[in-house]
Amino acid sequence: MNSLYRWNFAPVLDNLDVLWVGAIGTLRLFVICLVLGFGFGLVVGLGRHAKASWIHLPATAFVEFFRNTPVLVQILWFYYALPILLPFQISPLVAAALGISLNSAAFSAEIYRGGIESIDRGQAEAARALGMTAAQAMRRIVLPQALRRMLPALTNRGIEIFKMTTLASAVAYVELLQQGKLLASLNFNPIETYTVIAVVFFLCLFPLVQATYALERRLGRADA
């Protein structure tokens, strides 16, 4: 560490528009992966919970495969290897969205399954005893209670997804880190640039996390 280093943020701040473009890309990828990951994760999680083995075995295989391979490898595979197997090109956005969404689906599926299985069996039984179908009992009685319990774990997943978007820079998708790399190599100032990138991520995530804490506290009160 050179204590004589003179920090100079001016070249970074002069190029905020470049970072802004990256931030839009990050946000777009985040929203896509959040919706697809949590949505598909619910499907897989319900599949894991199913009794029929032709449903829960594929769901379990999916979860284990995507939990035990690195997201970066998946993104690179979708970008470089999949187009060889398929007759079309895959854009950096699609490759990154596939890798991150499928990985998040695998992790959130386990959260959903755990949440569903933490709800007392008597709840589903009472619903079925009233003549509700299994799907109605899940949707109206079990899931609303389970989601409340899962909120902290899902929040963590959401934060992970936000940070995982930086992996898309490996296939040159335009997001914050990719734009930062660009600036750092043009201006030869990686120290300042990456500092700013880190601060931007913190400023995005910190308020988000505080908001979910507040939401958890409110739901916790309603439970009592």
Next chain:
Amino acid sequence: MTTQPLMRVQGLEKNFGDHAVLRGIDLDVMPSDRIAILGASGSGKSTLLRCLNFMERPSAGVVELAGQAIGRAAPGKADPGRRSYDEAELTRVRQRVGMVFQQFNLFPHMTAIGNVMEALRTVRGQREAEARERAQAELARVGLADKAAAYPARLSGGQKQRVAIARALAMDPEVLLFDEPTSALDPELVGEVLRVIRSLAEEGRTMLLVTHEIGFAYHVANRVLFIAEGGIHEQGTPDQVLKHPSEPRTRAFVDRHREFDF
């Protein structure tokens, strides 16, 4: 004139793996019957009740509801008495056979009236206003009109069980099954629940009641079954079974549980 049984149970068996819990139960439930089911824990009395609304699927035997046998015969090599059940049919059966649980099983994320309205809305497809009016009437019947907006966490055990009874009644069940409805309650809360059940009995509702409250069974039931080792060990009027039991096991059970003068 002979009346048709509302429910007829023939040769009902239930195994959990190698463990035979019910070993051939025959039972006719006539309209307005109030059948108390007694027996030691583990005798199979709750399993019997749970087979009648198919919370458990019988391993063998036939359950008829108003003359209609439920399920189709699907004999296997090892068990010729096996039947197959269609989930949609069982859902329709459960709409006609209500159940009240030992642990209440109220939906904690809904208010008392929300609990009663839920199946009216989702199963009956009633509109909000219609369901609310019916639910309010059922809450009033169990003496909880003023607790409509309360969440279950704010209710006592006795109030919770009364909401659960209102929830079952709202579906107009032809038969009501009570699975030890007062066993999870503090002693001082038992009375309010038993009073509600007794008023339903006096209305002529058909009910089966698994209970340890022998005094209550004596006064409210018209028939008493004593279950032991998965079979009906002794049955008859409350006077026969509870005051003059002919089987030594029944006598021993009644003596152990005699907490009330009757």
